[in-house]
Amino acid sequence: MARRLATDTENVQERSQTARILEQRSEEILNDAVAVFPFAGAGSADRAKSANLADLIIQLLISAVRDAELDSRAGRVADLRQVAFDFGLTVRQLFGLVYVIERAALDELALDESFGATSDAWPGIAQVVRRGSFDVLAALAERIAREPDQSALHDSLTALHTRAMLLAVLEKEIQRSARFQHPVSMILVDVDHLTEINAKHGYGFGDRVLERIGIVIRNYFREHDWVTRCSEDAFAVLLPETLRANVESLAEGLRVTVEERLALRDYRTEEQVPVTVSIAVLIGESLDTSLRAEQLLGQAEQALQRVKQAGRNRVEIVDIAGAKTTRPARPKLKIG
Numbered sequence: 001m002a003r004r005l006a007t008d009t010e011n012v013q014e015r016s017q018t019a020r021i022l023e024q025r026s027e028e029i030l031n032d033a034v035a036v037f038p039f040a041g042a043g044s045a046d047r048a049k050s051a052n053l054a055d056l057i058i059q060l061l062i063s064a065v066r067d068a069e070l071d072s073r074a075g076r077v078a079d080l081r082q083v084a085f086d087f088g089l090t091v092r093q094l095f096g097l098v099y100v101i102e103r104a105a106l107d108e109l110a111l112d113e114s115f116g117a118t119s120d121a122w123p124g125i126a127q128v129v130r131r132g133s134f135d136v137l138a139a140l141a142e143r144i145a146r147e148p149d150q151s152a153l154h155d156s157l158t159a160l161h162t163r164a165m166l167l168a169v170l171e172k173e174i175q176r177s178a179r180f181q182h183p184v185s186m187i188l189v190d191v192d193h194l195t196e197i198n199a200k201h202g203y204g205f206g207d208r209v210l211e212r213i214g215i216v217i218r219n220y221f222r223e224h225d226w227v228t229r230c231s232e233d234a235f236a237v238l239l240p241e242t243l244r245a246n247v248e249s250l251a252e253g254l255r256v257t258v259e260e261r262l263a264l265r266d267y268r269t270e271e272q273v274p275v276t277v278s279i280a281v282l283i284g285e286s287l288d289t290s291l292r293a294e295q296l297l298g299q300a301e302q303a304l305q306r307v308k309q310a311g312r313n314r315v316e317i318v319d320i321a322g323a324k325t326t327r328p329a330r331p332k333l334k335i336g
Helices: 002-024 026-040 047-067 077-089 091-110 121-147 165-181 194-201 203-220 244-259 293-309
Strands: 182-189 225-230 234-240 262-265 271-274 277-284 317-319
Touching: 002 026, 002 047, 002 091, 002 121, 026 047, 026 091, 047 077, 047 091, 047 121, 047 317, 077 121, 091 121, 165 182, 165 225, 165 234, 165 293, 182 203, 182 244, 194 203, 194 271, 203 225, 203 234, 203 244, 203 262, 234 293, 244 277, 244 317, 277 293, 293 317
Parallel strands: 277 317
Antiparallel strands: 182 234, 182 277, 225 234, 262 271
């Protein structure tokens, strides 16, 4: 028994030391991996985009090495899944990139004087890294298996439209706005501290939060407004032909509604868990045909990051870059 405990302690120390060295050499690993990416099917003219993909894989590998496990519902796994989708990578290509990172990590570890390929500990270290790489692949596979196809029309958890549907409809609305000079607005809603909620209360509880917020948002807006779940913890609402004053009121009203009415109970601890949202609003009275849906969504996501950095549970209104000024398109709506 004492021998087994000693072995477990040694394994923890070995994983911790390996993870620390990987963190120290992460920049070198990233540069080595990005240089090989084009040969693994992930070449991109945008090096920053490739570096972001590589960095996500490296951070996941470090976590898997340090903790000897990796939850498929972790935020970084979701981020990697989304970035890989944006890259247009197949599952085979994505798994190949994880292998590229593994090889780059082992190459850098092998250079460490006290911990490298010539040390007695090297066989165990290499095994730890390979096991970490396997854990990353397993988490990705599980994530992919439990998520609907990214091209699907409806999200399986909330039954709302998906990001793919949002982008398709948004492209159409851009063209309509440019042709008929109709206003277009989009509200992006992010669940505050969902990662912390998952960590403290479990992912099942986090799913309950997402389901309830999805219901609240769907019921809050009109039937012909497009309500979507566009990422792990964010929802988007597309509001065609809606005046600025209405959109601003709707956004603030939604924030207040969630804060005042949406508190869930953790049945294991009987704790009441308050829920709030951060909201970014994009408004354009008439859009230009040169704008793309991904550009507009990117503007909204940048605004949302500013809201979160400013303290969350608030609303930021942003005029769409590239929009033109035109006349109002329809009378003010009555809210409530």
